[in-house]
Amino acid sequence: MSSTINTNQSIGDIVTKLPKASSVFKKYKIDFCCGGNRPLIEAIREQEINEDVLLQELETAYEDSKSLSSIKDFTIMSKNQLIDYIVDTHHVFVRQILPELSEFTTKIMQVHGMNHRELFTVHKLFHNLKTELEQHLIKEEDLLFPLIKKYEQESSEDLLGQIQEVMQETEDEHDAAGDIIKELRTITNDYTLPEDACTTYFLSYEKLKALESDLFEHIHLENNILFKEFE
Numbered sequence: 001m002s003s004t005i006n007t008n009q010s011i012g013d014i015v016t017k018l019p020k021a022s023s024v025f026k027k028y029k030i031d032f033c034c035g036g037n038r039p040l041i042e043a044i045r046e047q048e049i050n051e052d053v054l055l056q057e058l059e060t061a062y063e064d065s066k067s068l069s070s071i072k073d074f075t076i077m078s079k080n081q082l083i084d085y086i087v088d089t090h091h092v093f094v095r096q097i098l099p100e101l102s103e104f105t106t107k108i109m110q111v112h113g114m115n116h117r118e119l120f121t122v123h124k125l126f127h128n129l130k131t132e133l134e135q136h137l138i139k140e141e142d143l144l145f146p147l148i149k150k151y152e153q154e155s156s157e158d159l160l161g162q163i164q165e166v167m168q169e170t171e172d173e174h175d176a177a178g179d180i181i182k183e184l185r186t187i188t189n190d191y192t193l194p195e196d197a198c199t200t201y202f203l204s205y206e207k208l209k210a211l212e213s214d215l216f217e218h219i220h221l222e223n224n225i226l227f228k229e230f231e
Helices: 012-018 021-027 040-046 051-066 077-112 118-153 157-187 199-226
Strands: none
Touching: 012 021, 012 051, 012 199, 021 051, 021 157, 021 199, 051 077, 051 118, 077 118, 118 199, 157 199
């Protein structure tokens, strides 16, 4: 394992080479999407994580992954294939879950907001995120991804410049979405349910966690794999 992963590697590169590392990083709240360019040692020191324990868990994930043939290797996909995977998997998921979360976060704010004032902030943050994501998906599908696919067929300096411009906007939007996700984590105390939480309350927090997990994977595929050639 020591020859495969070390703490001087970037967090994003580690997840690229070892997709199961994403689960370990989520456990330790290590940002591998928007913060994927940082070396792992920075996160370890900043968050005061036990380095030996973390590396052991990454080693376990590495050993487990060797026996799983179903894990996709995104690094060997063509850009067209990776784009299609992102749209068919992550964009579809986001479009399904956003309306559900809009309804649920509104309902729990109405029912529980007087006793749990943070739900007003949860409602506001989520709907800010919803607006950002809806616009973001359209920009990727209608502008950025077609530019990349065109570049694959006929590369040119003009196309590259257009891709880099839109890509920078996209990465900035990734950062903004990541910041909102972190705020949601903080305001909900890591999605801790109060004693009087109802089923909708539970479902709201579970779906927010699912959205967070999906966005981390989504942003990682773009920032750390798809966009690398155009930086």
